[in-house]
Amino acid sequence: MTRILPKNKLDDCIAAWQKAGYSVLAPVQRHDMSSFDEVQKASDMALDLILTERTIKDHFFPQTEPLIKYKISKHDIDSETMTPPDKKRIFFGVRPCDASGLAIDDPLFGWDYKDDYWFRRRNNSVIVTIACAEADDFCMCTSVKLSPDSTKGADVMLRPLASGNGWQIEAVSERGTALLDTVSPLLQESSDQAAPVPQVAEKFDVEKVMEWLADPANFESQFWKDISMRCIGCGSCTFLCPTCHCFDIQDEGDTYQGIRRKNWDSCSFALFTMHTSGHNPRNAQSTRWRQRIMHKFNYYQGKFGVNSCSGCGRCTRQCPVDMGITETLQAITNLPR
Amino acid sequence: MGIQEQYRSEAAALLSSGEVKLVIGFGPGSTADRRRPLFARTPEEAEKLVLDPACISNLTTYLVAGGLLSDGKKVAIFLKPDGIRSLNILVSECQVKPEQVVIFGYAIENNEIRPLSGRSIGDFAEIGSKIRTATPPPAVQKEAERLEAMSPAERFEFWKEQFSKCIKCYACRQACPMCYCRRCIVDVNQPQWVSTSSHTLGNFEWNLVRAFHLAGRCAACGACDRACPVNIPLRLINYRMGKEVKEAFDYHAGESSDQKPVLASFSQDDPETFIL
Amino acid sequence: MSESFEPKIVAFVCTYCTYAGADLAGTSRLKYAPNVRIVRLPCTGRISPMFILKALQKGADSVLVSGCHPGDCHFAAGNYHARRRWTVFRALLAFTGIPEERIRFSWVSAAEGAKFADLINEITEDTKKLGPFTQYQELQKVIETQSSY
C-alpha cells in the first residue's frame, strides 16, 4: 500500500495549498510556449508535456532581475537594494531533470558569497516532482547518471499510476513532509501500481568524456573547431538550460534614475569575455563552445563535485542548427583513444 | 542518378580539383527528420552530403560569418530559392563577391527535390524575378491579416504577450544572413540605445529595431522564426515589412543582385501621403 | 480625457528648415501650444527610429518629425531617405499596435513659421483628444517591480 494523490483531488489540493498561503506554479501552455506559471486549477496545467520549453530556473534566477534602484541628484545618490518577494510557492509537476538543475546550481550560488536572490526563492519553494512517463529522442538524463524518476532536488515525489488516475505520492524532504501534511485528508492509501519508468538509452559515456576533457593536451584539440563549425553563436542553449547560471550586471535608466539589473548572459556570446581593450580571451566560437562543455563537465565537477548538466536535452531540442551537448559528448566518447 | 548523388559527386570534384575550399551543405541530423549544416573540406566528406525535402535551413548565414570569404577563395553552397534571394541581397550590399560562391540550387516542391540549373548567382535571375508574382505562404498572410483587422490596442496586447516571452538569446539575429553587422546595435553601449535586459519593454525595443533593420532586406527565408526558442511569430513582422516596401516602393527584396537597397536609395516620387 | 491633461510632445526637427521655421514662429510672436519640446538635429536623415521609440518610452504622448520640403534638403537628399524610412517605420509601429496618430511627420520650411505654429496647435489638440500614451509607461512600471514570485 502506498499513498496516492488521485487526479480528481488535485483541484482540492491546489485550493488547500493556496489557503495555506502558497502560490502554485505548474507547467502551462500559453501564447505558443510552454513554461511554469501560476495556476488556479488542475485544468490550467499541461502535465502531459514531456518537458516544458522553458525551465523552472526562470523562477529562481529570472532572465532579468532588478538589484538596485538609484536616483542621482547633483551631489548625492540615493540607492535602494531591491530584494525578491518573500512569498511561498509550490512548483507542481517539475520533471526530475529540472529539479536536479536547481540542486546542481545551489553550491554555485552559495560558495563563499551567498546569492540571496537565489536562496530566498529557493527557501520559499517546494518542488513537487513528477516522474516521467515518456521520454523523447533528446532526453539524456541517464547519460549523466540521473534518471526519469530521480528525486534529486525534489521535496515531494509523484509517480504516475498505470491507471492514469493519479500519482503515488511521497515526501522526500522535510519541506515535502510539511507540504503533504497540509493536504493529508485528500490523499488515499492504495495498492495501484505506478506506470513503468520510460527507458532512456545512454547516449554517451560520461566517465570517458570527463577523462578526455581532463587531459590538458586536448584543450587545444582540432576537435573543438570541427564540432563547433556550425554554431551560430546564439544563446538559446544556455538560456534554456536548467543549470546555466552566467549573468551580466547592467545599469539601465536615464540621467537621473534607473535600475541596476542582473540579466542572463551566455558564454556563447563574443561580448561575454571581451575586454574593453578589444582583447578577447575566448575570441572564436570554438573556444566558447569548449568553455561551455569544459565548464559543465570538468570545471564544475572540480569545484562542486557534480557535473553541471541534468540531461534535459533542451540544448539539442531547441538548437537552430541541431548542435548540443549530446552530439559533442557522443563524439568525444567515440574519439579514438 | 538522383540529384543528391549528382551534387555529391560535383561537390567532391570541386573539392578535389581545389576550385572551392569548402562545400556548405546538409548532413544527417540528430533525429530522422532533422538535417544539420555540414561543412565538407575533402571529397570524402562530400560523400556525407544529404539533399532531401528536410533540408530547409538557409545556409547563406555562414557566408558572412567569421570572415569565411575574406581569403578570396571560393565556397560552394546548397541553396533553395530563398537562399538565392538572400545571396542576392548580400551581393547587392557588397558583403559577398558573387564570383566566390558556387551554388548548388534546389527547390522543394510537393515534398520532392528539384534541381535548379546554374552554378553562379547570375544564372538564377529567373528565381529572383519570380518573387514579383509569388504569393506569400497562406498561413502567414492569413495570420497577418487577422492582426491587421484588430484595433491597435488589441495588436499591442498581442505583441506584448509575444515579446514578453523573448529571452534575448539573439538566435533570430544569429540565424539571419542579413544580420552581419560586426557590432550589433544592442551590443553597443556608448550610448546603450537598446537595453540588454529582456523585460517586455526591452524586448519591444530589440524586436522593433531588428524588424526595422530588416525592412526591405528580408528574403522571408524564415530562419529567425524557426530559430526562436520561444516561438515568437517573427515571420509576421517580416511579412508586414516586406509588404510595405512592395506596396510603397514596388520593391522586392532579393529580386536581383544589383538592386539598390531600398532604404539606402530613394525616388523623388516616393509616396508621402502621411506627411503634413 | 480630463481637461487637465497637458500632452508632452517631442519634436525632432532638422536645423535648416523646421528649426528655423520654429524660430520664425517665435520671432513673429505667433502663439502656439507650449506642450512641445524641440530636439534639433542636423538633418531629418539623422533621425533614427530609435529616437522616436525612446521618446515614447520616456513619456512623450506624441512625436513630431519634421524637416525640409523635398528638394530643399541642405544635404541634397537627406529628407528623401528619411521619407522612405518613415514610411516603413510607420507601418512597423502600426503593426505592433502603437497608434499611428501619435507619430506625425511634416515638412516645414524656414519661411513657414505660421505652419509650424498651426501644426503644434493641431497636434496638441489631437493628442488631448487621444489622451496620454500609457502603453509603454505601463511596461516601464513592470520593469521597476520585482517579479511577483
Add this chain to the structure above:
Amino acid sequence: MIYTPFPMRVVSKRAEAPGVNTLKLEFVRQEDHEFFKANYQTGMFGLYGIYGEGESTFCVASPETRKDYIECTFRQSGRVTSTLANADAGDIVTFRGPYGNRFPIEQFEGKNLLFIAGGIALPPTRSVIWSCLDQREKYKDVTIVYGARTVADLVYKHELEEWKQRDDVNLVLTVDPGGETPDWTDHVGFVPTVLEQAAPSPENTIAVLCGPPIMIKFTLIALEKLGFTAENVYTTLENRMKCGVGKCGRCNVGSVYICKEGPVFTAAEVQAMPQADL
C-alpha cells in the same frame, strides 16, 4: 545583498598620464569602512562603479598599511572608466569589495624584493611596494624596475621621484625606444632587456611582476635566465568581471576563477593554466 556596493566619496583626482587618472576615495559610511579595514589585504581588487553606467574591475592601488582611503588608478577606455575619469572631488561613486586573494607578503619577510611593472600595471604593484616599504625593516633589498611606452605614460611620477631619492630603494626606470624625451636620463629599452642588464640576484629574492601579456611573457623568460624559479615570481591576472564573487561565470581561465582564486598567482600557477584561454 552581495551585489550592493558601498557608496564612496571622491576625495581627490590626480591625472597620472594621458587618459590615466587616480581617484582617492573615502568611505561614506563607518560600517563599510570597518568592513574594508578588516578585510583588505594587498593584491585584492574591487568593482568601482558609478550608478547609471555600471561597474568596472581594477585593483586597489593603495597599500594594506594605509586603509583610511582607497586609491584606484585606471585608464579611461570604456563607459564606466570614462565617467569615473570625469568625477570630481565630492562626487559619489561606488565600490564593491575587496575581493580575491592577496600577495602573501608575510612570506616575503627577510627576503630581497624585486618589483617589475609595465605601463598601467604599476598600480597593483604599487600596493605591494608601499605595503612593504611601510614596514621597510622586515625586508632586505628592494629593487623596482618600471617601464612605460613613453615618459608621459609613466604613472605615479611623484612617487617614482620619492623612490629615486630613497637610498633603501633601487629604482630602475625605462621607456621604450622612441619614447624618451631629450632630458630623459634613465634607461631606454624594453623592460625584459633592462631587467637583464640590471641583473638582480635571484638569491633569496621574490619577484612581483605585473604588466601587459606580451611584457609578462618576455620578462618571465628574462627572469628564468637570471635564475628565478617560477614559484618565486608573483603576478596578477585580470579578466572581464561582472560579479567579482565567482558566480557570473566569465573570468575563469581554464578551471581557475580569477575573481576568487586570483587575481594573485605565482608564475608557476599561471604556467599551469591553459595558455589559450588567457
